[in-house]
Amino acid sequence: DTEVTQTPKHLVMGMTNKKSLKCEQHMGHRAMYWYKQKAKKPPELMFVYSYEKLSINESVPSRFSPECPNSSLLNLHLHALQPEDSALYLCASSQLGASGRNEQYFGPGTRLTVT
Amino acid sequence: DQQVKQNSPSLSVQEGRISILNCDYTNSMFDYFLWYKKYPAEGPTFLISISSIKDKNEDGRFTVFLNKSAKHLSLHIVPSQPGDSAVYFCAASGSSNTGKLIFGQGTTLQVKP
Numbered sequence: 001d002t003e004v005t006q007t008p009k010h011l012v013m014g015m016t017n018k019k020s021l022k023c024e025q026h027m028g029h030r031a032m033y034w035y036k037q038k039a040k041k042p043p044e045l046m047f048v049y050s051y052e053k054l055s056i057n058e059s060v061p062s063r064f065s066p067e068c069p070n071s072s073l074l075n076l077h078l079h080a081l082q083p084e085d086s087a088l089y090l091c092a093s094s095q096l097g098a099s100g101r102n103e104q105y106f107g108p109g110t111r112l113t114v115t
Numbered sequence: 116d117q118q119v120k121q122n123s124p125s126l127s128v129q130e131g132r133i134s135i136l137n138c139d140y141t142n143s144m145f146d147y148f149l150w151y152k153k154y155p156a157e158g159p160t161f162l163i164s165i166s167s168i169k170d171k172n173e174d175g176r177f178t179v180f181l182n183k184s185a186k187h188l189s190l191h192i193v194p195s196q197p198g199d200s201a202v203y204f205c206a207a208s209g210s211s212n213t214g215k216l217i218f219g220q221g222t223t224l225q226v227k228p
Contacts, residue, residue, distance in 0.1 A: 055214070104161070
């Protein structure tokens with residue numbers, strides 16, 4: 001099973017709203033990721049969690065707040081977003097190990113529109 | 116500074132023929148390379164990977180070739196099928212194993228029936 005699930009599939013929110021994106025994996029992976037993807041561009045890394053600890057924050061604005069409640073779940077809390085934050089938000093997971101292998105498995109994404 | 120480059124934004128191939136997608140990289144510390152396929156409005160799907168200690172990895176219709184001296188990799192799809200039409204991203208990671216992948220800009224493959 002290489003499934004990563006994400007909810008909701010679509011989200012429309014105003015600039016003053018607070019919402020959360022959710023991600024879940026049951027592959028026993030100990031690394032989880034949030035990416036942002038704009039049309040016709042590659043995925044852009046936002047955050048990496050390793051063993052439920054935040055290990056990489058790619059200088060993401062504080063209006064995006066990640067959370068890893070346990071090894072299977074990853075949330076992205078959104079507050080006071082801007083219209084330019086509209087994008088496809090992707091969650092991914094992978095094993096971690098000394099081998100350097102890093103096959104990341106992606107969820108279907110949440111299509112976010114900020115109005 | 117783009118460390119992973121896919122210089123062809125698009126490629127069109129006839130069904131049944133070979134599709135060859137290319138990727139170049141500049142960072143000699145990269146030691147693991149991956150190819151992903153992406154349909155519109157979906158997440159990328161992992162296709163195939165290769166370690167820097169190998170020069171070829173094959174999985175069904177998909178073969179990845181790595182030329183370390185040229186810092187070049189390619190994905191061969193044989194035979195190509197209309198369902199292969201998608202955007203293909205190559206990605207690379209380094210020996211530090213931070214989990215960070217560096218993606219190329221993508222190549223849109225169209226396979227014509």
